[in-house]
Amino acid sequence: MSRTVLAFLLAALAAWGQDARAIVEETQRRARSTSQRYEGSLRVIDGRGKITEKRWRYDRLGTAGHSKAILRFTAPAEVKGVALLVVNHPDRSSDQWMWTPALARDRRIALQDRATRFFGTDFTFEDLEERDVDQFDFRLLGQETLEGALCWRIEARPKQKKISQYTSSLVWVRQDQHVVAQIENYSKDQLVRRLRYAEFEKVEGIWTARILEMFDRRRNSRTIMRLERLQYNAPMKEEDFTLQALRREL
Amino acid sequence: MRVWAAWLAAAACCWSQGFSHRGLLDTRLVAYPQTAPGDSGRAVAESLLRYEAFYRISPRWQVAGAFDARADTHHYTQRSWGLAWQDRTRRRPAFAARRMSAIYQRGRLTAEVGKQFIRWGKADVLNPTDRFAPRDFLAVVDNEFLAVNAARLTYGSAADTLDLVWSPRFTPSRIPLLNQRWLVLPEGLPEGLRLRDAGSRFPGGSQFGVRWNHVGSGFDSSVCYYEGFNHLPQIDARLLGLFPLRVELESYYPRLRMYGGDAALPLPWFTVKAEAGYFTSRTRRSQQYLLYVVQLERQAGEWFLVGGYAGEAVTAGPSSPGFDVERGLTRAFLARAGYTIDANRSLALEAAVRQNGKGAWTRLEYSQAWGQHWRSTAALTWIRGQPDDFLGQYHRNSHVSVVVRYSF
Numbered sequence: 001m002s003r004t005v006l007a008f009l010l011a012a013l014a015a016w017g018q019d020a021r022a023i024v025e026e027t028q029r030r031a032r033s034t035s036q037r038y039e040g041s042l043r044v045i046d047g048r049g050k051i052t053e054k055r056w057r058y059d060r061l062g063t064a065g066h067s068k069a070i071l072r073f074t075a076p077a078e079v080k081g082v083a084l085l086v087v088n089h090p091d092r093s094s095d096q097w098m099w100t101p102a103l104a105r106d107r108r109i110a111l112q113d114r115a116t117r118f119f120g121t122d123f124t125f126e127d128l129e130e131r132d133v134d135q136f137d138f139r140l141l142g143q144e145t146l147e148g149a150l151c152w153r154i155e156a157r158p159k160q161k162k163i164s165q166y167t168s169s170l171v172w173v174r175q176d177q178h179v180v181a182q183i184e185n186y187s188k189d190q191l192v193r194r195l196r197y198a199e200f201e202k203v204e205g206i207w208t209a210r211i212l213e214m215f216d217r218r219r220n221s222r223t224i225m226r227l228e229r230l231q232y233n234a235p236m237k238e239e240d241f242t243l244q245a246l247r248r249e250l
Numbered sequence: 251m252r253v254w255a256a257w258l259a260a261a262a263c264c265w266s267q268g269f270s271h272r273g274l275l276d277t278r279l280v281a282y283p284q285t286a287p288g289d290s291g292r293a294v295a296e297s298l299l300r301y302e303a304f305y306r307i308s309p310r311w312q313v314a315g316a317f318d319a320r321a322d323t324h325h326y327t328q329r330s331w332g333l334a335w336q337d338r339t340r341r342r343p344a345f346a347a348r349r350m351s352a353i354y355q356r357g358r359l360t361a362e363v364g365k366q367f368i369r370w371g372k373a374d375v376l377n378p379t380d381r382f383a384p385r386d387f388l389a390v391v392d393n394e395f396l397a398v399n400a401a402r403l404t405y406g407s408a409a410d411t412l413d414l415v416w417s418p419r420f421t422p423s424r425i426p427l428l429n430q431r432w433l434v435l436p437e438g439l440p441e442g443l444r445l446r447d448a449g450s451r452f453p454g455g456s457q458f459g460v461r462w463n464h465v466g467s468g469f470d471s472s473v474c475y476y477e478g479f480n481h482l483p484q485i486d487a488r489l490l491g492l493f494p495l496r497v498e499l500e501s502y503y504p505r506l507r508m509y510g511g512d513a514a515l516p517l518p519w520f521t522v523k524a525e526a527g528y529f530t531s532r533t534r535r536s537q538q539y540l541l542y543v544v545q546l547e548r549q550a551g552e553w554f555l556v557g558g559y560a561g562e563a564v565t566a567g568p569s570s571p572g573f574d575v576e577r578g579l580t581r582a583f584l585a586r587a588g589y590t591i592d593a594n595r596s597l598a599l600e601a602a603v604r605q606n607g608k609g610a611w612t613r614l615e616y617s618q619a620w621g622q623h624w625r626s627t628a629a630l631t632w633i634r635g636q637p638d639d640f641l642g643q644y645h646r647n648s649h650v651s652v653v654v655r656y657s658f
Contacts, residue, residue: 077274081272108470112520
């Protein structure tokens, strides 16, 4: 009898785990596009309430796990031209290079440096890479209402090949639109950063959050990014996502 | 000048996503607590206006241009109105085309022709393989890169990049001026010695370089070859007369061949970066030598830390007088640390200490942004050592500087 119960419990747990992965897979599938382009308008609000504003242009080519992205600062003037190339891989952490015009040089961002904040924002270099479903183990923890929307609450733990500053993340996925509504990132069970998605809007058939708010718990600061001029599936070329392209500054 | 104005006007008209520009107005005040032999000045003020623009003419063609206008109180800058297209003058030009190039891109191929910046190497404080990167060394420790006139062809995939560079006209590094504090004469010279700057003897040939860079899974490495001239000069001294004793100094740029390589290997705790170049020369009185740098780098939270060693090994040839800041920074321990206080403020510390203890250079810098456009930077540069050491000879040139920058 006890063996039957145990087997049932194990099967239920396995199914529970399978469900979590299926939910995330479906979320990823619905957000799939061949490319993405937006202009990010960022407000960094530090622990003392001081506000700094930045802007960047973001281009991504490819779909989850097989994508490349270039992010270029357009404001403030002193960081204009600074750019980051992110090459995402399905089976491991991304490769990243940063271009600094003042030095006329690119620099590879080492894996152990990815926990560093990206140019004074509350996003780290790691937060700018894609989270592909194959890089995490998932566990469905339950359901919860978040800002009026019923969500699945899922735990994501990076697989061994994925080197991450976070030991685990909690992901809230809205059940009505199958979009991520919030991610809490933990390091050794301590909340480090919380990313909230807001103002959902259907753009070219894809439910997209127009506002992302990253909260850094240790520094008590947050960065609010608004996505402007958002486009999906715009024509882009592979050769515009290389180190040479990074240097061209346009 | 008219060409430049027309170019600017055309660029402004074509304002679109294919056009990008930026600029800065930089005002710097440098104060030296000590006077130096031949230079009693204790303060230098400099201003720089820089404008850079990039325009994409078509999906394949792009142009890039940059313009500098300068003035200073210490005659570092020429007092003339002409627009300089090449950086070959002893003093900085008052108006200069900093960069002017056309870029063609098709598939994996990128070609850039014109005045451009070319940087090779991976190390931070010293780059032995960075052969197409002459610098302005008028104030030796506060230097900036100069562009070179070249044609550059880059063919690259995600993993491998082949870089071919041909420069038809040599661009030298700008070296300290006679009768200024950054030119330190050897001790023991006779009193009353009169020195005359006979200018430079520029080489007539072209320069060529090739570099292959490989991006592996978790590491980068490259090998390179360079055939050309050293952008740092050797000095010929000629006796003009005995009573009074008059000597003429002329710079010349020896031929140089380099075989080099570099690598960056991220390990769990830090990144190891190494760069080395072996130099030979067909010019008489030039040495054959190896320069190398090994450094460890780590970014932890708000800290950025670099520590390393720069070495040199001479394999053949006699020692000749010259201004070789690259070799002057070898046989030394190098360090750099940066701390980001918050989104607007940062601290940085750089140091080079010769292994024999004869020379040391340290720079401590505090920088703060004010709003969207303004930044001020205060720095203390401390130089100590013996007169017979490359770094130590500048021991009277410790200084404080304040820079106010408006970026637009």
